[in-house]
Amino acid sequence: MQKEFEEKAGRTSDSSSSASADTSVEGKSKTIASPRILRTLSPIARQNSLNEEGKGESISFLAKIAGTPATAEDSKGIDDSDIKIGDFSKKKKRPGHTEVVVSTSSEPDSPTVGSSEAVRMPNKYQQSKSILKNTAKNIFASPTTFLGGSGAEREEAEDSKEETISHEGEMMRKAKEDKLKKYWYKLEDKELRAYKHKDDEQHKTMVNLISVFLRVEPDEPLDKKNTLYPFSLIFPNKERTFYLLSAEKRDEWVLKIKEAIGYASLTDYYEVKEPVGKGKFGTVKLGVHKKTGKKVAIKVMKKKQMTLQDIELQKREIEILKICQHPSIIRLLDVFENQDYIYIVMEYLKGGDLFNYLEKRDFTIPENKARELSHSIAIGIFYLHSFGIAHRDLKPENILMTDDTDEAQPKLVDFGLSKIVGPSEKC
Template identity: 65%
Template sequence: MIRKATETKLKKYWYCLLGKELYVYKNKQEEKHKGMHNLVGVFIKDEPEEYLDSTTVLYPFSLIFPGNKPRVYYLLNKEDKEKWMNAIKKVIGYSNLFDYYDIKETLGKGKFGLVKAAQHKKTGKKVAVKVMSKKEMTVQDVELQRREIEILKMCQHPYIIRLLDIFENQDYIYIVMENLSGGDLFTYLEKRNFEISERRAKELSHQIATALYYLHSFGVAHRDLKPENILMASDDDDSDLKIVDFGLSKIIGPNESSLDPFGTLSYVAPEVLLQKPYGKEVDLWSLGVIAYLLLSRVLPFDDEEDKEIARQTIQDAPDFSFEPWDQISSDGKDICKRLLEKNRQKRLSLEETLQHKWFSEFKDIHDQRKTASSSPNALDNKFEAFALTSTSKESITKDMRDLQKEQDAKK
């Protein structure tokens, strides 16, 4: 292969591909290599023909190494170029989204790109493709997406979005998932004026709880559970739900805790706001907020001011004195109250939640799920998101510490 020394000067090298290592030699007879390039994490890109002069045509391709560092290689004929590209594609595990899927209309817009409808060319299966531009992402953003991908790879649960395929090149990450047509849980409720039966609220809450049981059995805390991160399989009244968006999820061991300030303000547990150590029980608090919303049509802690929402979350008990709480069963009220316990040590555990009287009709389902998950083979929007990071974290941290001092003084 040939490299360009300057725009007009070519330099010929000999290359040997061994596994995922590309060795470089100055001449064909040389035994000791001049250099070696590891192809782990490398992307390959076809390049258009170049004319060095009126008689010389070059056939290039480029390798993009980690850190987005490209190297261009030139061949003197098309056949050799295809031979080298095919050999490198094989060792780096290259695959192209557009070889497998027909991309259709836009379904929505995310932080780093679009969500597109697509159809598998052979099976005809309809899917959704999350298209993320690396140019719009920081290194931390890319790592969060990789974390989400790794978690989704191990999730095989009826109430968790299913990952079907992953493609990546130097410019984009493509995540292929099942296509859900019902919109998110907030939209589902909004279309029904937030009025659903207690029976339906119980079904949805139980589906979330069983999905959390599955996640927690793998040590995964979702950490950003809210209606916008729950999608409905269809627009039917009795549609199942699917938990999505694992970008803020974290593996937390049985005896481990975390201090990372992640979550969405109206759904985040008080221990996160107070920057105290927390575990997977933060997801139980979020479940309590969602169950309260499903039953009462409003959030338990809400205000136009973020600081007031935080204060209520830390200090106030949830209110059960207004309609429609007088129509809700005592078991429905009890599970919300115990999930919204400020002290994480006294809050209902996930096991206790699934064994609660409110979910008694699902006991057989839970017992089956428990057995399966223990198997070694088990693989004007007042709900606006408020990410507890950087500036927002700093803006309320002092107030939260002051509130904690007030609470300590009262003891």
């Protein structure tokens, strides 16, 4: 198959489906191959049309995916619409490209990890229909395993421990006219039930703690002798505040509820270093995974700077990355979230984007390397399509390199505009 691929790539322009590139002829300017040429050489198309009767099916297959009929025009070579390498200016900003600003100073209102205590969210796709039945073993993929550390088995064993979380006691809620009303509460895993009396068998109300955050409120004086110690549960569309008469009892409830929700401290798992970049909603910081010593990238986003649509797009990207486990796609390692911030931990790619990688080499790389890069990107796209995922924002800026060496590998990133396409849907 590789030999056949190279033969097709090397055909001369007198063939109706060949690409005539004048990159090796002296005195002629180099050009970037037209998408029409790449379409005929696509590894995905060849994989799907490699059969005896399938000569020329590559173009038809891709055209079918694109929803447009194949024409004779698709087989033509380079024309005036192709971009000459000389037209790229190193100092000229690329149209439609948002540069990553490297942060060298800490702004007063920039997101920090001071409030690093957050809910440690699942970082892999959940197959169980009921989230209540999921344990740490089937909702968490060990970052230690991916980063390659000796503590991987121990970490997975610790994560898979199943313990029933339970607690009960008296708390107060504010009723009408700010009167305090006492209830007996029982916590069982992710369910908090309220009873009118301690010995009642039937609960009065029940709340589920999935997708809930917790906030400790300032103490409130009740009278000259007593003080109220409140905390709030923050639901997606409301808040509920509970009051206790001692700080110790509040701390007990807060500890148990945080345990039930799944709170953890980001800094227990990662050492947070200096900022390495700044995006639209926050900062990207360099981090170090404590168990392996490997570098990671920590994206810190402030929710107040995001609209509801922005948050939904970000959560869609997270859900897609949970599904994707492929060497040509950036790896999601951890997700933490509280009422103020979202922390996304991903593998650290220090090679910059594909455009800058090629620009540093004057857009001249060996043919074998070009073929290797194209193939890696293509199989990553094919992997996404096998799950019905359309990236919808593929460009050199959204392909990052593992490093800046000649052996660097490309990885697809930025799935904010991606979509999981159903059988009857369109992108």
